[in-house]
Amino acid sequence: MVNQENINVVARIRPFSAWIGTNRQSCLLIDPDNSTITVKSPTKNQKFEVNTVFNEDTTQASIFAKVGRSIVDGFVEGINGTIFAYGQTGSGKTYTMIGPDALEPNVSTFSDENRGIIPRALEDIFATLNAEVKKKPDSFKFSMKCSFLELYNERLYDLLQDNDATIKIQSCLEQITVVGAAEFEVTTYEECMHHLWRGWDQRKVAETSMNRESSRSHAVFMLTLVTEHTEGTVINRRSSRLNLVDLAGSERQGLTNNTGVQLKEAGNINKSLSILARVIRTLASSKPAQYIPYRDSLLTFLLRDSLGGNAKTTVVVNIHPNSEFVGDTISTLTFAVNVQKVKNTARVNEA
Ligand code: ADP
Numbered sequence: 001m002v003n004q005e006n007i008n009v010v011a012r013i014r015p016f017s018a019w020i021g022t023n024r025q026s027c028l029l030i031d032p033d034n035s036t037i038t039v040k041s042p043t044k045n046q047k048f049e050v051n052t053v054f055n056e057d058t059t060q061a062s063i064f065a066k067v068g069r070s071i072v073d074g075f076v077e078g079i080n081g082t083i084f085a086y087g088q089t090g091s092g093k094t095y096t097m098i099g100p101d102a103l104e105p106n107v108s109t110f111s112d113e114n115r116g117i118i119p120r121a122l123e124d125i126f127a128t129l130n131a132e133v134k135k136k137p138d139s140f141k142f143s144m145k146c147s148f149l150e151l152y153n154e155r156l157y158d159l160l161q162d163n164d165a166t167i168k169i170q171s172c173l174e175q176i177t178v179v180g181a182a183e184f185e186v187t188t189y190e191e192c193m194h195h196l197w198r199g200w201d202q203r204k205v206a207e208t209s210m211n212r213e214s215s216r217s218h219a220v221f222m223l224t225l226v227t228e229h230t231e232g233t234v235i236n237r238r239s240s241r242l243n244l245v246d247l248a249g250s251e252r253q254g255l256t257n258n259t260g261v262q263l264k265e266a267g268n269i270n271k272s273l274s275i276l277a278r279v280i281r282t283l284a285s286s287k288p289a290q291y292i293p294y295r296d297s298l299l300t301f302l303l304r305d306s307l308g309g310n311a312k313t314t315v316v317v318n319i320h321p322n323s324e325f326v327g328d329t330i331s332t333l334t335f336a337v338n339v340q341k342v343k344n345t346a347r348v349n350e351a
Contacts, residue, residue: 006311006312006313006343006344006345006346007312007313007314007315007339007340007342007343007344008051008052008067008070008312008313008314008315009050009051009314009315009317009336009337009339009340010050010051010052010053010054010066010067010314010315010316010317011037011048011050011052011053011054011316011317011318011319011333011336012054012058012063012092012096012316012317012318012319013028013030013037013053013054013055013056013319013321014056014091014092014095014318014319014320014321015056015321016056016321016322017320017322025322025323026321026322026323027039027040027041027321027322027323027325027326027329028040028319028321028329029045030053030055031053032052032053032054032055034049035049035050035051035052035053036048036049036050036053037050037053037319037333039326039329039330039333040323040326041326041330046330046333048333048334048336048337049337050317050333050336050337050340051340052066052067054066056321059113060096060099060113060114060115060116060117060120061113061120063096063116063117063316064116064117064120064121067083067117067314067316068083068117068120068121068124068314069124070312070314071083071121071242071312071313071314072121072124072125072128072242073128074240074312074346075125075223075225075240075242076125076128076129076132076225076227076240077238077240077348078225078227078238078239078240078348078349078350079240079311079312079346079347079348079349080240080241080242080305080306080310080311080312080346080349081240081241081242081243081306081311081312081313081314082242082243082244082245082303082305082306082311082312082313082314083097083117083121083242083243083244083245083313083314083315083316084243084244084245084246084247084303084306084313084314084315084316085097085245085246085247085315085316085317085318086247086250086315086316086317086318086332086335086336087247087249087250087317087318087319087320087328087332088249088250088251088318088320088325088328088332089215089249089251090249090320091249091318091319091320091332092318092320093246093247093249093316093318094116094246095116096116096117096316096318097116097117097118097244097245097246097316098115098116098117098118098119098196098200098246099111099114099115099116099119100114101114101115102116102200117244117316118196118221118244119189119193119196121242121244122189122192122193122196122223123189125144125223125225125242126188126189126192129142129144129225129227136229138230139229139230139231140227140228140229140230141227141228142225142226142227142228143185143225143226144185144186144187144192144223144224144225144226145183145184145185145186145223145224146183146184146186146192146195146196146221146222146223146224147160147178147181147182147183147184147221147222148160148195148196148198148199148219148220148221148222149167149178149181149219149220149222150203150206150212150217150218150219150220151217151218151220151272151298151299151302152212152216152217152218153212153216154271154272154297154298155298156169156181156298157206157212158181158182159198159199159200159202159203159219160181160182160184160195160198160199160202161182164181166179166180167179167180167181168180169298169301169302171301171304175305175310175349176301176302176303176304176305178222178302181222183224186223192223196221199219199221200219203217203219215248215249216248216249217248218245218246218247218248218272218299219245219246220243220244220245220302221243221244221245222241222242222243222244223241223242223244224239224240224241224242225239225240225241225242226238226239226351227239236350237350237351238348238349238350238351239349239351240349241305243302243303243306245303247273247299248272248273250273250328250331250332250335251328252327252328252331271297272297272298272299272300273299275293275296275297275299275300276297276299276300276303277335277338278293278296279292279293279294279300279307279308280307280335280338280339280342281338283307283308283341283342283343284338284339284340284341284342292308294307306344307342307344308342308343308344309344309345310344310345310346310347310349311344311346312344312346313342313344315336315339317332317333317335317336318332319332319333
C-alpha cells in the first residue's frame with residue numbers, strides 16, 4: 001500500500017462536459033470503494049490507484065474535510081503543509097482550491113457552501129487559533145502573515161505589491177524561505193480573504209495588461225505562522241508555513257496552438273511542470289541517494305520542503321472525464337501514482 005502518512009494523493013473528477021467536442025462520453029470507470037480509476041481508451045484500459053477518489057458529486061465541504069483539515073491541524077501545531085492542485089486546464093483546480101466565485105469576473109461576495117479549500121482552511125486556522133487564545137489568554141499568542149505569488153515563465157511576481165523585482169527563494173537552515181515578497185500580518189479570516197481576493201484580482205489584471213495567461217501560471221498563497229506557548233518561565237515557540245497552490249494547466253504542449261513568444265513561454269511553463277514530474281519520479285524511484293533536481297525550476301525549489309522534505313503534503317489531481325482528454329488524464333494519473341511513492345518526514349518546527 002502507498003505511503004499515506006505525510007503525502008496524500010487524491011483524485012477529484014469534475015462533472016462531464018456534454019458540450020465539448022463530439023465524443024460525448026466519459027472515458028473513466030470509477031471505483032471509489034477501492035480508490036481506483038480505470039481510463040478506457042481504444043487500445044487498452046489502464047487502472048490507477050490513489051489514496052481517495054472523489055466523484056463529480058463530492059461537495060466542497062467533504063473535499064476539505066478529507067484533504068484539508070489534517071494539513072491545517074498540522075500547520076497550527078507547527079508542521080509545514082502544502083496543498084496543491086494538479087491537472088489540465090478546465091479540470092477544476094481553481095474550483096477546488098478557491099471555489100467557483102474565483103471564476104467570476106467580479107468577485108464581491110462569496111457563497112459559503114461552494115467555498116474551496118483555501119477559504120475553508122483560512123476559516124479553520126483562525127477558529128482554532130482564536131479558540132486557543134480564548135482558552136489560554138495569558139499563555140498563548142500567535143502571529144500570522146500571508147503573501148501571494150505568481151510564478152510565470154520561470155519568474156516570480158508579487159500579487160500583493162507592485163514591486164516584484166526583489167523576490168528570491170532561498171534555502172536557509174535547510175528550510176526554503178521567500179525573501180522580498182510583501183507579507184501582511186493577518187488576524188482574522190476576513191483580513192486574509194481580503195488579501196486573497198486582492199491578489200486574485202491582480203492576477204486577472206496582469207493577464208490582460210501583461211499577457212500573463214493565468215492558466216499558464218502557478219498561483220501560490222503562502223501563510224507563515226509563529227505561535228508562542230508560555231509554561232512557567234519556558235516559552236515554546238513554533239513556526240510553520242502553509243503553501244496553497246493552484247498550478248498551471250498540465251496539458252501537453254502538442255494540443256495547444258502556440259507560436260513565437262507564447263511558444264517559448266509555454267516551453268518554460270511546461271519546464272517547471274516537467275521538472276516537477278522529474279523531481280517526483282526521482283524521489284519515487286527506489287534507488288537510494290540520487291541527485292534531486294529541485295533547483296532546476298523555481299516551482300520545485302519553492303516546493304522543495306513539501307516534496308520529500310519536512311512537510312505534510314496533499315496533492316489533489318483534478319480529472320476531466322471527457323474522452324477527448326484521455327491522454328492528459330493518463331499523464332495526470334501517472335503523476336499521481338508517482339507522487340504517492342514520495343516520503344516526507346513532517347516534524348514540528350521549534351523556533
Ligand atoms: P482549472 O482551474 O483546472 O482550469 P476550473 O476550476 O476553472 O479549472 O474549472 C473549469 C470549469 O469547470 C469551471 O466552469 C468550473 O466551474 C467547472 N467545474 C470544475 N470542477 C467542478 C465541480 N467539481 N463541480 C462543478 N463544476 C466544476
